[in-house]
Amino acid sequence: MTTLERTDIDRVDGPRKTSGRAPYPIDVTYPGMAHAALVRSTIAAGRVTGFDTARARAVPGVLAVVTAGDAPHLNPAPDTGLWRQPPPPLQHTKIVHHGQYIGLVVADTIEQATEASRLVEAGYEPVDAVLGLDDPRAVTVDDPFGSDRTRGAAAAALATADVVAGGRYTTPDETNNPMGLFATVAAWDGDRLTVHDTTQWPDSVRDALAGAFGIPAADVRVLAPYVGGGFGAGLRVWPHVLLAAMAARLVERPVRLALTRPQMFTGIGHRPATVQHIRIGATRDGVLTAIEHDSVQPVAVDDDNIAESVTTVSSVGYACPNVTNRDRQKRLNVPVPTSMRGPGDAQGHFALECALDELAYELGLDPVELRLRNHADEHPQLRLPWSSKALRECYALGATRFGWWDRNPEPRSMRRGDTLVGYGMAGVSFFWFQQPCDARATIDREGRAYVRSAATDIGTGTYTVMTQLSAELLGLRVDQVRMGLGDTDLPAAPMQGGSGMTASLGSAIHSAGHRLIQAFLDLVADDVASPLRGLTAADVVAAEGRLAHADDPSRGESYREMLDRHDLPELTADGSAVPSKPEELGLAPAGPFAARFAEVHVDADLGRVRVARLVSVVDGGRILNPKTARSQIIGGTVGGIGMALLEETVTDPHTGRIANATFGDYLIPVNADVPDLDVVFVGEPDRFNPVGVKGVGEVGLVGVAPAIANAVFHATGKRIRDLPITIDKLL
Structure with missing residues (x-):
């Protein structure tokens, strides 16, 4: 196998981004695509007593107006094991925060949808909101993360310490604020759903949508090959994602729902104070x-x-x-x-x-x-x-x-x-x-590799470093490797978060690359014409598009030669990685x-x-x-x-x-x-x-x-x- 090195190269996705050819979710269009706009609560606590949607429905181009309590049923999303998704939207008239989604308008253009959304009138029965951590009415959740720890006797040791320092420190709410607005484009084809979404975890979006609409996960495809930043905001499946799919099903047309900047502050999370x-x-x-x-x-x-x-x-x-x-x-x-x-x-x-x-x-x-x-x-x-x-x-x-x-x-x-x-x-x-991750690697007769996984790249450089890693593992040039990311039809991948993607996906690609090299060696295991006959992956090095004896690089052959001789267009191997346990x-x-x-x-x-x-x-x-x-x-x-x-x-x-x-x-x-x-x-x-x-x-x-x-x-x-x-x- 090859030895991994630290190498400076430019981002492989840079030319696509700087030329405007990178397909971000907000840029996706479909023929006949409609647009959705949100209606938000103007109180922080209470309930909606009723809606007047007559003026909204009268706006030219309006296709549908949906409000809290009369929306189609959505099931709660499944537990990811890391956290639970927010509750599905428009399923009740209770208000729990200012800016909560209470309605949705779908129209031919975004201008028509936005105008109509402003004309939806809601009646409220407000109650006093609980807004401060020092409010005695606030319900306390103890040890919510299961992370409380005690070793030794801190209180006793503090009482006898020579010096004690510290005090009360506070940090405020902060909002993630990626430059790109979050957007979802949803399109149904019968009972199959395709969604382009600003997400850091496509597999999670697929599972949430499948659960919400009661359809098999295999009938949902989520695409996020490029994401314009997230900083954590794209880790959960937010209500607007479900609403975009709901709207597309209602009007039987593809629908785009793009958040405004103020909606980004209430709709996709924030760092809590x-x-x-x-x-x-x-x-x-x-x-x-x-x-x-x-x-x-x-x-x-x-x-x-x-x-x-x-x-x-x-x-x-x-x-x-x-x-x-x-x-x-x-x-x-x-x-x-x-x-x-x-x-x-x-x-x-x-x-x-x-x-x-x-x-x-x-x-x-x-x-x-x-x-x-x-x-x-x-x-x-x-x-x-x-x-x-x-x-x-x-x-x-x-x-x-x-x-x-x-x-x-x-x-x-x-x-x-x-x-x-x-x-x-x-x-x-x-x-x-680090989380479990899968990857798939293919080499074709031209000596080119295609390596892919459902993981996203939110601007961290995943396309680049995974292309480098694949090239080094397989002994190819960087320009001979194509990386596929951000598609739930690809092998399963975890979220792009917690600084864990490089280890998770990198380990899966390491596994796939090792297995692909072994697959080539298995191909020529009984091939008398091959100088690699009878070798294992541990016996060879990969360099310059070929495999060779580790102790004699002159004895080897190229991927192309092996595929040509056996009349195969390509060879593929899957790899997976599961994090080790400390005790192991x-x-x-x-x-x-x-x-x-x-x-x-x-x-x-x-x-x-x-x-x-x-x-x-x-x-x-x-x-x-x-x-x-x-x-x-x-x-x-x-x-x-x-x-x-x-x-x-x-x-x-x-x-x-x-x-x-x-x-x-x-x-x-x-x-x-x-x-x-x-x-x-x-x-x-x-x-x-x-x-x-x-x-x-x-x-x-x-x-x-x-x-x-x-x-x-x-x-x-x-x-x-x-x-x-x-x-x-x-x-």
Whole structure:
């Protein structure tokens, strides 16, 4: 077999995207296609007492008007095992959040549908909404993720600790906000349904649609070869997807339903706010003795989402004998939350890494040194060696590249004229995630490969790195490999999320490639004309479109020669990958690790914060393509700047209406907010999968906010525990 290498190449899908030839779901058209527009609730809690649809139905071109309570029946979606899908839409008249879908209009054009949707009038019987985590009426859900952990006796250890640091930290609701609007195009052919959808998990959409309409999953095809970003918003099957299919069945025409930007804020999830309380105990020489970390976050009143833990990082990030981490949810009249890039860990690291910074200052110990003294050499909970870990190298190299050791550690001690200068850092221990995955590989008589799976590429570079991996495994050039993704007619694949796709799909492709090479060897096993007769995949190397003896590359033949001689047009093999269990390998699976170093400039009079520099050193296991991996870290880091300084989804506390549901009001980083970003990769191939990768799609965001917050403290002497860090909090 071939040896995998780190290779910089341009994105293989780049030419299609830059020339406008990449088929995104919102671009799909069918002859005679109709358009749907949504009607949304203007109250946050209560029920609809009735509708007046006469004016809407009178709009020219309107084909159907459907309202809550009179819509066709939709079954609840099946449980995915990771989380449950939101309840099906328009099945009752109860209102549980502002902006809830209560009706649907279908018309010949989007303009007609939009006009008619605004003319649907609803009567309401409102009740007082539960909108705040501190509202005593909010129902509490204890340990919703099954992630609460206790080892040792944290409370007792905190009571006897030499030093205790920490406090109350908060992060706000944030909205994923990919640039591309989510859209679904649905078309029925008898009882068979084809859907083009903005999704990070086509197989899940297929299963949800099949369940909703009571048809076999084999009769549903979901296509998402290109997705214009998702950041977690495309992981669940949202109500508009079901409504598009419902509308297409009602009017017996293909239907497109594209969300508006305000609808994106209420219809496809958001990162839920958190209120965290953390206390860290330590000895005077900086050895951690106890961590107690609690978090509460909102969940929708009718949603049973199995989401992500915020506090787990405190039980695995550092060596500490006594740890308690607890997560709770409060049911509120808010839109359904979901994952957002770096889920759980982004919020949890903010509290943990800022509290560690506070502890370092209390002890008079350098923040980097504090983390090194408490480095977890083995998995603290499993008591197993890590499958790989280069976090110490991340700290050392990051501090040197950044110039950390040259700083004056005293708060408010570094200035450039009227500008306060601050240095801050944070460590990152991101979770490991991998799921079962299937892939199929074919080589034809021209020596070209076609490798495919139902997985999506949401812009992370999956097309590129999987093409590279396939080419390396099969001994082909990159331009000889075609990658097929985003089609449920292809072998089953998991979601594109949790930074697990590279390991999941890569392992499946590794399996398929190995089996395909073995299939060629089986083909010539009794072929007296073949120099490969009687060999196995372990005996050969693949290079330049041929297989050859590993100890004598001159003895071999090409794929084309083997197929020609046996008069076969092609040869195909399937591969699958199931994640190993820690007890099987005697290893704790390691996600990516990182160290972040930030320099901020704060206007001493105005309190305006600018990020001047960010250095990220990342242990991502084997990096298949440093160019695309670096791009992922840069993109995540920009999101981290937004989390630290800008992003907050604001809900009116009286009405439950999102007050800033546009790009004009919801602040996200632009070029002027982003400095030059230094990204370095360290570490070795991981031992928990055959490809040696970890996935770096999300670790780029985690740790940025606390590094910036800690730098702001160093610059100003003010500890900001509530994100985002805005001028009013510094004045």
